[in-house]
Amino acid sequence: MGESTDNPDIEFHIELGRRLFARPVDFVKSVVGLEHLPDATLPEICFAGRSNVGKSSLINALCNQKGLARASNTPGRTRELNYFNMSDRLYLVDLPGYGYARASKTDIAHWTKLTRDFLRGRAPLRRIFVLIDSRRGIMQADVEVMAMLDEAAVTYQIILTKTDKLKKGQLEKTLEASQLKIAKRPAAHPDVLVTSAEKKSGLDVLRAEIVSLALPETGL
Numbered sequence: 001m002g003e004s005t006d007n008p009d010i011e012f013h014i015e016l017g018r019r020l021f022a023r024p025v026d027f028v029k030s031v032v033g034l035e036h037l038p039d040a041t042l043p044e045i046c047f048a049g050r051s052n053v054g055k056s057s058l059i060n061a062l063c064n065q066k067g068l069a070r071a072s073n074t075p076g077r078t079r080e081l082n083y084f085n086m087s088d089r090l091y092l093v094d095l096p097g098y099g100y101a102r103a104s105k106t107d108i109a110h111w112t113k114l115t116r117d118f119l120r121g122r123a124p125l126r127r128i129f130v131l132i133d134s135r136r137g138i139m140q141a142d143v144e145v146m147a148m149l150d151e152a153a154v155t156y157q158i159i160l161t162k163t164d165k166l167k168k169g170q171l172e173k174t175l176e177a178s179q180l181k182i183a184k185r186p187a188a189h190p191d192v193l194v195t196s197a198e199k200k201s202g203l204d205v206l207r208a209e210i211v212s213l214a215l216p217e218t219g220l
Contacts, residue, residue, distance in 0.1 A: 017207030023087040025063040030080035043090045043214045044124045049131030051097035054161040061197040090214040099141030119152040126213040134160040134174050138181050150187045157189035164196040
């Protein structure tokens with residue numbers, strides 16, 4: 001529970017994930033409009049989450065590069081889709097943070113429109129990982145985003161972040177609560193992943209999950 005995937009051979013995919021993420025990862029571009037999206041030639045894996053959930057830290061830890069993804073000094077300021085190239089095997093896409101209390105209605109509307117338009121008919125999109133701060137659990141802003149993903153029929157998977165900040169009993173409760181909240185959501189993947197960017201825990205399983213999504217088209 002929490003660290004499993006539906007991969008038939010987890011050890012095999014963990015090794016492939018280790019190899020993939022040992023390769024160079026390069027920032028490609030920030031996209032503010034769909035007309036600037038890269039050509040749909042590679043599988044795409046997206047990361048979404050509330051502002052300050054630890055997206056940048058997780059992406060950096062995942063790719064073993066400290067300065068790859070950069071968090072804005074002001075929460076809620078990132079308004080672009082940030083593309084990273086995984087050695088021409090797949091794209092990692094960092095979606096703008098949502099749910100920041102001070103975000104203006106204009107910013108919220110921009111995030112919603114950009115994300116909705118991106119999700120609509122994006123053929124290479126394999127999965128969206130929705131990051132949840134394990135100290136707070138799934139909040140209303142997360143529920144609203146999951147409803148949008150359900151409506152768009154885009155498969156998403158919950159990742160609990162900052163789990164090193166919790167005691168074991170607390171983590172188990174958060175994990176159970178998260179699984180209950182997604183149990184009847186039509187587009188939600190049933191496995192909730194557990195990670196800590198600081199302790200680098202759970203990253204091997206996440207890499208394995210990502211590489212399994214890329215395998216059919218990249219021949220990894």
